[in-house]
Amino acid sequence: MKRGFKEWTVRIVILMVGLCIAHLGVTLFLLSDLGSDPFNVFVQGLFRTCERIAPLPFLTHGRVHIAVSLLIVMILLFVDRSYLKIGTALCMLFGGPIIDIFTQFLEPALQGAGLWLRMVMLVLGCVILAYGMTIVIRSDAGTGPNDLVAVVISDKTHFRFSMTRVVVDAVFALSGFLFGGTVGIGTIVCMFLVGPVAGVFLPVNGRIIERAVAAAVGNQ
Numbered sequence: 001m002k003r004g005f006k007e008w009t010v011r012i013v014i015l016m017v018g019l020c021i022a023h024l025g026v027t028l029f030l031l032s033d034l035g036s037d038p039f040n041v042f043v044q045g046l047f048r049t050c051e052r053i054a055p056l057p058f059l060t061h062g063r064v065h066i067a068v069s070l071l072i073v074m075i076l077l078f079v080d081r082s083y084l085k086i087g088t089a090l091c092m093l094f095g096g097p098i099i100d101i102f103t104q105f106l107e108p109a110l111q112g113a114g115l116w117l118r119m120v121m122l123v124l125g126c127v128i129l130a131y132g133m134t135i136v137i138r139s140d141a142g143t144g145p146n147d148l149v150a151v152v153i154s155d156k157t158h159f160r161f162s163m164t165r166v167v168v169d170a171v172f173a174l175s176g177f178l179f180g181g182t183v184g185i186g187t188i189v190c191m192f193l194v195g196p197v198a199g200v201f202l203p204v205n206g207r208i209i210e211r212a213v214a215a216a217v218g219n220q
Contacts, residue, residue, distance in 0.1 A: 008086075010216045011141035014209055015087045018135025020098055025129030027102035031110050032122040035184020038173035038191055039146040043068055045179025052180070062096065069145040076148060083152055087142020095144065122186050123193070130197035131205075138206040146172070150195075162199025166192060 003011075029037065036044060047064040050056070069092055076083055110121065136143045137151060154164040169191040177183045 004217070007213060007217045008141065010213050011139045012087060012090070014212070015090065015136050015139035015141045015143075016094070018132045018137075018139060019091060019094060020132070022129050022132025022136060023095055023098040024102055025125045025127070025132055026095075027099050027106060028121045028125030029129060029186060029190065030099070030125075031103065031106060032113075032118040032125065032186060034118055034122050035186030035188070035190075036182070037194075038169040038176070038187055040065070041176035041181040041183055041187055042172040042179070043176070043181075045176035045181030048180040066092070072145040072149060076145075076152065079152060080156075083148055085140075085142035087136070087139065088145060088148065089142070091136070091142065091144040122189055126190050126193045127197055129190075130194045131201050133194070134198050134201040134205045135209070138202065138209045140209075160199060161202060162195045165195030165198060169195065 026037070035041075043061060043065045046068065047059070047061050050059055050064065073084060073088065110117075113121070133143075133147055137147065143151065150161060150165040150168045153159070153168065154161040157164070173181075173183055173187050173191055
């Protein structure tokens with residue numbers, strides 16, 4: 001059934017809430033300074049490879065991140081364009097600024113944190129990231145390009161999302177490492193924690209969100 005304007009508005013609001021929660025997790029993860037997430041290890045590796053081959057003044061990590069995201073989007077246009085929704089563009093546009101805002105408030109309070117506190121920040125960040133990510137996915141208004149890879153593969157192969165996510169993260173991390181990216185303990189924790197935690201929250205958040213959307217648009 002075709003969705004009306006009101007339903008799309010509700011789903012996009014839910015997506016933005018999930019995006020903020022997910023990027024709070026990413027911020028804690030990054031401030032732990034124990035390694036980057038697998039997708040950014042891949043981006044970092046590509047960036048360093050480009051610098052070695054042909055250093056260009058306009059080339060930055062952020063721009064390589066955007067280029068990789070756009071490449072994933074273009075590939076999905078050929079695989080199954082039904083997965084590409086307005087929320088994908090919103091994730092690409094607002095993810096970075098949201099992290100900047102959270103960093104501005106959290107970094108001063110967390111400066112000088114010891115190893116144990118940073119480990120707690122890392123694990124907590126991964127759990128919050130996984131929870132927010134499932135809200136974004138279950139909003140069904142789109143999701144981040146890197147998350148879409150796991151969603152599409154899981155749907156097409158009928159493998160559990162939790163395991164698919166682990167495999168996708170492992171491929172990103174290994175590829176990034178081979179290209180010259182830095183793999184830290186945070187990368188390993190993220191690789192094996194985010195997928196399984198998201199697998200727990202996906203069905204729960206799916207039911208909650210569908211009920212909330214139905215109530216908001218007056219279908220109950």
